[in-house]
Amino acid sequence: MREFSLPALYEVPSDGNLTDLVRRNATQHPDVAVLGRKVGGVWTDVTAAQFLAEVRTVAKGLIAAGVRPGDRVALMSRTRFEWVQLDFAIWTAGGVTVPVYETSSAEQLQWILGDSGAVAAIVENDGHVATLESVRAALPDLRKVWRIEPGDASGPDGSNGSEGSGGSEGSGGPGAIAELTALGADITDAEVDERAATAKADDPATIVYTSGTTGRPKGCVLTHRSFFAECGNAVERLKPLFRTGECSVLLFLPTAHVFGRLVEVAAVMAPIKLGCVPDIKNLTEDLASFRPTMILGVPRVFEKVYNAARATAQAAGKGKIFDRATRTSVAYSRALSTPRGPSLGLKVRHKVFDVLVYRKLRAVLGGNGEYAISGGAPLGERLGHFFRGIGFTVLEGYGLTESCAATAFNPWDRQKIGTVGQPLPGSVVRIADDGEVLLHGEHLFTGYWNNDEATAEALSDGWFHTGDIGTLDEDGYLTITGRKKEILVTAGGKNVAPAVIEDRIRGHALVAECMVVGDGRPFVGALVTLDEEFLARWAKDHGKPADTTPAALRLDPELLAEIQRAVDEGNAAVSKAESVRKFRVLPGQFTEEAGHLTPSMKLKRNVVAKDFAEEIEAIYQP
Template structure:
């Protein structure tokens, strides 16, 4: 057993709650832009004073509509300004917010609203409202439904016209640090989502220590962050609250289809993302270079960036020749990639899945450091992250200050600290199973090095045991294979089988570019090319790269290219893009069987 901890850098207020942050910002930084609101005409700044005024107005409407202290109020929307506004309005009314993914099915919505006992919900669109209406008969406690794009904020403001500021401040002021702030339902790779009960104290401990440890990323009046992750996900929620705590300007983006244009317009200094975002940036830059006949230059530039980053970890640092090559490629390649990311940013924070050493070194080498972290809904997002001044690429960093990470005898990662959830809502059995003697059992397998840097190697429940008795952690090889531009998703299979295999889906955007560059028929699809020798050879190269990271017994011997995608709508992916392995295995059972039938023949 091994454990590591760092002293807390932030003291959680005894009697405070999260609404104190917006009151403090309005008092201390009244004219500082704390929000960036996206409109049809571009980005509009919202000052700390304006934000508090708008939050109070919406909170008055909630109170006038009958929302009582402790009531649960749901939010179902894409990431947008009104989401953040209503989140704070719910707290200001003394209530508990319950985020719902905007992609949720009617069954999922019914379960979350019923299990949480929500009395009201704010949805984004008419389609959302219709879905809620379809299950309304099963929700006797649900009294009110507001539609954001139908004027929900204006409606609440008008309804609360007779409520005073003092009433709102008194209502919000009743909340204490140990009161429930939100119930976040895990997206669930198996079974029904479970509601994680997170207190105001947990978010204070989480965000306060993040802001203190990453101070250069949170400069009031200068720094800004563009949030395009789902606000309903705990990673997005942590971003929202850390930005308000600092405070720095927070921009919210509902549709990543316009991400490149919005990065250029908003020009954030910090970006929060999942590895797939950074893979896309790299792959898009490489594909563009190849289309312009500069593929070899880009590849040399990428190798130089990686070598330059690795050399920074050595005592002697980059050699003179490497520094000169780096300077040349900075003018030719790196500054263009930084411009795509907004042009002002120096740091990003990545979570949700392993980033991989190759991408980590590439981005640091071009002057845009991606700090990898790790966490769960139950830990308010990040429970470990790489510090800005002592990054160790290939790990998920050191524990959040004020918390403890322990590696159990069986390799499971255990957590202890104020940032942890209180338990699962209405589920004492699940709570008792994961919270034992003050330690949260994550279900993840990991290691701690001598400096307290954590590495995650897999999930206990995802460990495959081949027919030969070999234990295989899928994450390591899947992440390496998925790094290839042509590959959208990879799922390793082989539990109880004679060898390890893989199901692979293709990235439709890059498949079109690849097919056109190799003279394949116009309009070629994954289905039409899945047995194409050139495509199979390209995928084999990605598999070979993945196999290089594991032992021979763990390596992928056979793979199957799928003609379809793993999608959230089909239930293959969670909203945070994690694989639901049981669903994939069921829906693609024939493809899995064909792997082993071919092998036996």
């Protein structure tokens, strides 16, 4: 057993709640831009004083609508300015926010709202209203529904809305913000201040439902203390990334996910300017116009940036230059971790490629940033070195919903690429005798809502059992090697952690997803799906029809040879007994709609294994 901890850098308030941050900002930094709001396609600043006023106005409406201290209010929307405003307004009204992914099905929505006992819901659009209405009869506690976006004059069924909606569903109204503003016109400032002070540090701030790779999602209860401990220590440890008045962050991760929520609260805590992007189709343009100093993402985002840049270079006949620039950036980054640093010759090559390649890549990322934070899955050592080598450091971290997002991350001044960093200051990471990662600290959840059995299984003597397998080095840097429940045992008795090889294979531009199989089988195999965006480019470069689909190309010898190279790259990271011997390219994609992926893009292995049982069997046929 091994453990490591760092002293806390932030003192969690003994009382108070997250609404204190908004009032503090308005007092100490009234004219500082704390949020960016896009109006008519142009980013406009929202100052700390303005944000407080807008939050209070909406909170008054919630109070007038009957939201009481401790009431759960569901919030179902994409990442947008209104999410942040409504989240803090719910807290100001004394409520508890229950985030819901905007892609959730009617069944998922019914479960989350029913299990949490939500008394009100704020959804984004008419489609969400229709989904909610389809299960409304099964939600007796739900009294009020509002819609963020103004809707049509008639309801989703052509009516003028349903009786007792208490809000904008199908009413063609101006939207939740305007309606709540009008509703709270008679609530005094004294009333809203009194309500804002009701929640204490140990009271629930939110119930975040896990993505549910198996079974029904469980509601993780995160307190105001959890967020204070998490965000306070993260901001202090990453201080150069959170300089008030200088730094900014563009958030395009789902705010329904705990990682996105961490960014939201940390930005307000610092404070630094926060911009929200609901649709990543225009992400490049948003990065260029907002020009953040920091971005948050998952590894797939950074893989796509790299792959897109390489494909563009190849299309322009500059593929060899790009590949040389890549080798130089990786070598330069590796040299930064050595006592002597980069050699003179490496410095010269790096400077040349900075002019030819690296500056253009940094421009794609907004042109003003030096750091990104990556979580959700392993980034990969080579990609980490590549980005640091071009002057855009990606700090990898690790966390779960139950740990209020990041429970470990790489410090800005002592990054160790290939690890997920050191423990959050004020917390402890322990490696149990069986290799499981255990966590302790004020940032942890207090339990699963309405599920004492699951809580008792996950929490023991203040330690949270993550279910992840990992190691700690002598400096306290954590490396995650797999999931306990995902460990495959081949017929020969070899234990195989799928994550290591899957992440390597996914790093190839043509690969969208990869799932390793082999439990109880004679050898390890893999299911592979194709990235359709890069498949089109590859097909064009290799003389294939322009409209070629994955189904049409899955048995193409040239394509199979390319995927084999990706598999070979993955196999290089593991022993021969753990390596993938055969693979199958699937005709379609793993999708959230089909139940193969969670909203945070994690594989539901049991569902994939069931739906593609024939493909798996084919791997093991002679």
